[in-house]
Amino acid sequence: MRVLYFAWVREQVGLGEEDVTPPPEVATVAALVDWLASRDDAHAGAFADRGRLRTAVDGVFTRFDASIVGAREVAIFPPVTGG
Amino acid sequence: MIRVTVGLAPIDMAAALECLERDGAGAVATFSGLVRADDGVDVLELEHYPGATEAALEALATEAQERWGLLGVTVIHRVGPMRAGERIVFVGAAAPHRAAALDACAFLIDRLKTDAPFWKRETRGGDARWVEARGSDDAAAARWSAGKPF
Numbered sequence: 001m002r003v004l005y006f007a008w009v010r011e012q013v014g015l016g017e018e019d020v021t022p023p024p025e026v027a028t029v030a031a032l033v034d035w036l037a038s039r040d041d042a043h044a045g046a047f048a049d050r051g052r053l054r055t056a057v058d059g060v061f062t063r064f065d066a067s068i069v070g071a072r073e074v075a076i077f078p079p080v081t082g083g
Numbered sequence: 084m085i086r087v088t089v090g091l092a093p094i095d096m097a098a099a100l101e102c103l104e105r106d107g108a109g110a111v112a113t114f115s116g117l118v119r120a121d122d123g124v125d126v127l128e129l130e131h132y133p134g135a136t137e138a139a140l141e142a143l144a145t146e147a148q149e150r151w152g153l154l155g156v157t158v159i160h161r162v163g164p165m166r167a168g169e170r171i172v173f174v175g176a177a178a179p180h181r182a183a184a185l186d187a188c189a190f191l192i193d194r195l196k197t198d199a200p201f202w203k204r205e206t207r208g209g210d211a212r213w214v215e216a217r218g219s220d221d222a223a224a225a226r227w228s229a230g231k232p233f
């Protein structure tokens with residue numbers, strides 16, 4: 001599974017994207033964020049305040065309880081500020 | 084006709100308007116958003132989520148077309164660095180009559196602000212900061228639906 005980061009999340013994680021293989025019990029966006037945060041300080045710091053994060057699964061905005069089973073791509077980013 | 088463009092090039096408003104006016108409508112409404120010159124920002128940079136951005140804008144354009152019976156919808160959003168006075172975004176709606184064109188145009192820009200994955204970063208005097216999302220934008224988007232904004 002590919003995980004993408006944008007804006008200050010990208011800067012704090014220190015990566016624009018990475019390929020990861022979470023264990024099968026990591027089945028939701030929330031569980032994926034927890035699992036990534038447990039891996040190193042950069043992820044933990046970027047994900048410290050879940051209220052400041054938004055997510056998309058395969059390009060579609062989702063909530064934290066959304067399933068990631070079978071997903072190819074999950075994106076984690078701040079609230080959007082376009083227009 | 085639905086036209087969605089996300090790119091680095093400056094927005095040619097005359098060309099965009101001309102396309103909408105060829106859609107055979109009696110009314111065309113447009114909105115353009117500019118980089119504000121009055122708050123000391125030297126450079127505004129727009130980041131986006133390639134692929135997902137275009138899909139989100141096309142979904143919005145389709146929703147507007149169906150809801151207001153539009154003959155044409157154009158959404159152009161610039162990304163990359165830009166300076167004060169430059170156009171960031173252009174939306175336009177072509178409809179048989181003005182009410183539909185005006186309402187659809189407002190819907191498109193209100194919902195674009197909450198539904199499309201863009202992020203603004205401002206640089207002032209060498210200091211860069213990411214722009215925070217505003218609750219007023221959520222409220223503006225929410226007035227177009229009974230559902231809760233994302």
